[in-house]
Amino acid sequence: MTDPMMRRPLSSPKQGYAFTTLVCLFSMGLSSLSYAEEMLHWKDAWVRSMPPGAQVSAAYGMLMNHSDQTVTLSTVSSEISGTAEMHEVIAEGDQRRMAELESIDIAPHETLIFEPGGRHIMLLDIAAPPVGGETVEICAVSVAGTRACTEAPVRRQAPIADDTHANHH
Numbered sequence: 414m415t416d417p418m419m420r421r422p423l424s425s426p427k428q429g430y431a432f433t434t435l436v437c438l439f440s441m442g443l444s445s446l447s448y449a450e451e452m453l454h455w456k457d458a459w460v461r462s463m464p465p466g467a468q469v470s471a472a473y474g475m476l477m478n479h480s481d482q483t484v485t486l487s488t489v490s491s492e493i494s495g496t497a498e499m500h501e502v503i504a505e506g507d508q509r510r511m512a513e514l515e516s517i518d519i520a521p522h523e524t525l526i527f528e529p530g531g532r533h534i535m536l537l538d539i540a541a542p543p544v545g546g547e548t549v550e551i552c553a554v555s556v557a558g559t560r561a562c563t564e565a566p567v568r569r570q571a572p573i574a575d576d577t578h579a580n581h582h
């Protein structure tokens with residue numbers, strides 16, 4: 414018999430310990446792998462075009478969590494802005510103001526919607542105002558380190574908002 418497993422006495426306590434350690438490392442490796450495979454996909458992202466001289470803009474779109482676990486978004490960024498923040502719009506009486514969100518949870522198989530008048534991605538310290546026809550890469554990063562990026566077209570208004578406007582006039 415040349416099977417290497419047969420050369421070592423299976424009753425050795427030392428080997429049993431090593432085997433247990435190996436199994437632990439393996440299962441840890443699996444769990445970190447499943448975190449790394451959080452499934453985040455962008456859909457219909459867009460960035461608002463801005464006039465010359467503007468220093469802020471905003472990005473919108475849908476971010477779908479295709480995994481079986483809650484994904485906690487912690488960071489957003491774009492290639493044109495020094496800073497990007499997740500904001501929500503809060504109504505206070507007749508006033509509406511924006512508040513920064515430190516993180517947003519996306520439940521398993523749910524979709525997070527960034528839209529005008531609601532949660533949005535604020536692009537701050539932009540190098541040059543985004544112009545219609547361009548695309549801007551925007552990225553979202555989860556607490557576990559999963560990064561989802563998309564090329565977002567630049568437009569003046571949301572396509573659906575344009576339709577609604579047309580139907581009412």
Ligand SMILES: [Cu+2]
Nearest residue numbers: 500511533535
């Ligand atoms: Cu904002």
